[in-house]
Amino acid sequence: MELALSDVRGLSLDLKGIGHAFGATVALDEIDLTVAAGELIALLGPSGCGKTTMLQIIAGFLRPSRGEVRFDGARVEHIPANRRRIGMVFQNYALFPHLTVFENVAYGLRARKTAKDVVAAKVEQMLGLAQMASFARRLPGELSGGQQQRVALARALAIDPGLVLLDEPFSALDKNLRLDMQIEIKSLLKTFGVTSIIVTHDQEEALSMADRIVVLNKGRIEQIDSPDALYDRPASLFISSFIGHTNLLRGTVTDADRVQLDAGPEIDLGRSAQRRRGTPVTISVRPENITFGAEWPGAILVTIRATVPLGAVSVTEGVTASGEAVKVSQARAAGLAKAQVGETAWLAISDVSRVSIFSTPVDDVSKHQQRSV
Amino acid sequence: MTPASTTASRQMLPVIPLAALFLAAFVLPLIALVAISLFRTPQFAELSLAQYLRFFSDPFSIKVLTDTVWLGTEVALATLILAYPLALVYAASGQLMRTLITFLIMLPLLTSTVVRTFAWIVLLGRDGIINTTMLSLGLWQTPARLLYTWEGMVLALTQIQLPLMALPVINSLLRLDGNLTRAAEGLGASRARIFITIILPLTLPGAIAGWLLVFAAAATAFITQTLVGGGRIILMPSYIYQQAVGVQDWPFSAALSLIFTLAVTGIVFAVGALSRRYVRGVDAA
Numbered sequence: 001m002e003l004a005l006s007d008v009r010g011l012s013l014d015l016k017g018i019g020h021a022f023g024a025t026v027a028l029d030e031i032d033l034t035v036a037a038g039e040l041i042a043l044l045g046p047s048g049c050g051k052t053t054m055l056q057i058i059a060g061f062l063r064p065s066r067g068e069v070r071f072d073g074a075r076v077e078h079i080p081a082n083r084r085r086i087g088m089v090f091q092n093y094a095l096f097p098h099l100t101v102f103e104n105v106a107y108g109l110r111a112r113k114t115a116k117d118v119v120a121a122k123v124e125q126m127l128g129l130a131q132m133a134s135f136a137r138r139l140p141g142e143l144s145g146g147q148q149q150r151v152a153l154a155r156a157l158a159i160d161p162g163l164v165l166l167d168e169p170f171s172a173l174d175k176n177l178r179l180d181m182q183i184e185i186k187s188l189l190k191t192f193g194v195t196s197i198i199v200t201h202d203q204e205e206a207l208s209m210a211d212r213i214v215v216l217n218k219g220r221i222e223q224i225d226s227p228d229a230l231y232d233r234p235a236s237l238f239i240s241s242f243i244g245h246t247n248l249l250r251g252t253v254t255d256a257d258r259v260q261l262d263a264g265p266e267i268d269l270g271r272s273a274q275r276r277r278g279t280p281v282t283i284s285v286r287p288e289n290i291t292f293g294a295e296w297p298g299a300i301l302v303t304i305r306a307t308v309p310l311g312a313v314s315v316t317e318g319v320t321a322s323g324e325a326v327k328v329s330q331a332r333a334a335g336l337a338k339a340q341v342g343e344t345a346w347l348a349i350s351d352v353s354r355v356s357i358f359s360t361p362v363d364d365v366s367k368h369q370q371r372s373v
Numbered sequence: 374m375t376p377a378s379t380t381a382s383r384q385m386l387p388v389i390p391l392a393a394l395f396l397a398a399f400v401l402p403l404i405a406l407v408a409i410s411l412f413r414t415p416q417f418a419e420l421s422l423a424q425y426l427r428f429f430s431d432p433f434s435i436k437v438l439t440d441t442v443w444l445g446t447e448v449a450l451a452t453l454i455l456a457y458p459l460a461l462v463y464a465a466s467g468q469l470m471r472t473l474i475t476f477l478i479m480l481p482l483l484t485s486t487v488v489r490t491f492a493w494i495v496l497l498g499r500d501g502i503i504n505t506t507m508l509s510l511g512l513w514q515t516p517a518r519l520l521y522t523w524e525g526m527v528l529a530l531t532q533i534q535l536p537l538m539a540l541p542v543i544n545s546l547l548r549l550d551g552n553l554t555r556a557a558e559g560l561g562a563s564r565a566r567i568f569i570t571i572i573l574p575l576t577l578p579g580a581i582a583g584w585l586l587v588f589a590a591a592a593t594a595f596i597t598q599t600l601v602g603g604g605r606i607i608l609m610p611s612y613i614y615q616q617a618v619g620v621q622d623w624p625f626s627a628a629l630s631l632i633f634t635l636a637v638t639g640i641v642f643a644v645g646a647l648s649r650r651y652v653r654g655v656d657a658a
Contacts (some may be wrong), residue, residue, distance in 0.1 A: 080558075081555075081558045084559075087559070088555070092550070094552035094553050096556075096557075096571060098574045098575060098652070107562070107570075111561040111562040111566055155556075159560060183560060243509060292489075
């Protein structure tokens, strides 16, 4: 029996004013989020930021203390998890260990009392898409991590969900396998046109998977944006250090568009700093936005502390006169001035328009920065 | 002696006292039992298999054995049915409630079987608490016969043996990954379906462990069977006692003991082996 994929369509999701507290602990506060049908969203944040609570509220395992959850415009808070048309992929996959791969994928269909021949056809189709057709009779314990994950996704998609929720789906996989699986699963989800929400604390995972990333911190949404926008225009110092690597440098606004860095030079932002003269600020410069230069205006003098070859790129870390660390990331093939440890070098910002400026003192985020490195 | 075997025999040293006790108190009596069962007459004359032939050609004796096996099965089933709701409540409870439930389950284990059995006599007797309550409420016109009945015996044994079932079932339920039931729920399964297709198969090792313990304990519960069941219900333990002490027919009672022992252990092993074949993907233990 041939089953068409076209009858599968993602639903749209609206969260309005969602709040949730466990006793006196506020897990989520004033969450507003609109997800379009077919969109792939990542909920990203450090542990304890509320992302798992948010996932459980969307799935229906948890009823929010406040606010509205809408699927395709209709409120669903009162609808239990087993009637929400949601596919879940758990962190440990949660495959039923006593059932074969076939029975696992068939589980949701059988729970819906689907006719036997339809179940067989659907399961076969799902396992084919997940490239697991030849493993139908195996037990989950006989599969590798990547294979288990394919089965978990096939099982979630078999029930034609309007929404797929993935909870830290790649954390149990080898690092080498992760990117392959991310690409594979992203393309599967897109083939289905199903709306997907992936919860993760791994920014690389969020960047590689999502159309848009929702950054959560302490139960609140810090920013919702595309991966590129989040990387290039972080809305807060927390995000600039949580997404990718960055250099945070202290400074003071000296003119409408100029900042005097503690590290030495005064830099021209090429745009308004939008702060009063004398305001202490922190600027964020990505390591790939810095190059080795000479004693140019705006260049920072550092003492080289370490050089780390990372395959495609080489990262060099220097220390400024003010004691701040600055990382420079260069394509290794470029063969630019090879800095020797202990020598001094001049570092220049390549593109000042990609420098972000924040009023938050750097100390507030140092903890998060350490975690993301 | 090679050094390796010296080390091996040194390692065995600590178990020698236990092995000696086992030999003296179990293996030797068992050999004696086999020897005694092979005599044709109570006067220990003439070796033969007469006692075994006598058992298997006597419908009464066979009925006693099947009744006893059936009693063990019924009690095990009753404890199983009671243990699952208890385990589900336990798993869903907070720490305080769990402590309370654990205490209530363990309580019977802390008193002697004799005390527990007499408590049931007090409850079930003609002038017992159940009868006097029902009579004074006017629900019953005459006192019901509860003591010295099969049902009364099953009831008492069920209560007494419940911990042996509840503890392994609770243990295996607690080890069940909560994401599995959540995954089943997310896939649209009802609570009943989740229980039958996920919880039950994955806690089966615990249930089987409990089943074997309760079956063996209930089938061989001489004191409770005798005191609550009374003289009119004859089961293997009392049958053996009667033949040995009452009739003084030691060879026949020895044969009865061996047949009973083999029947109980045979069933225990058969159930264990069958369950290992059908329980897939779940850790035993």
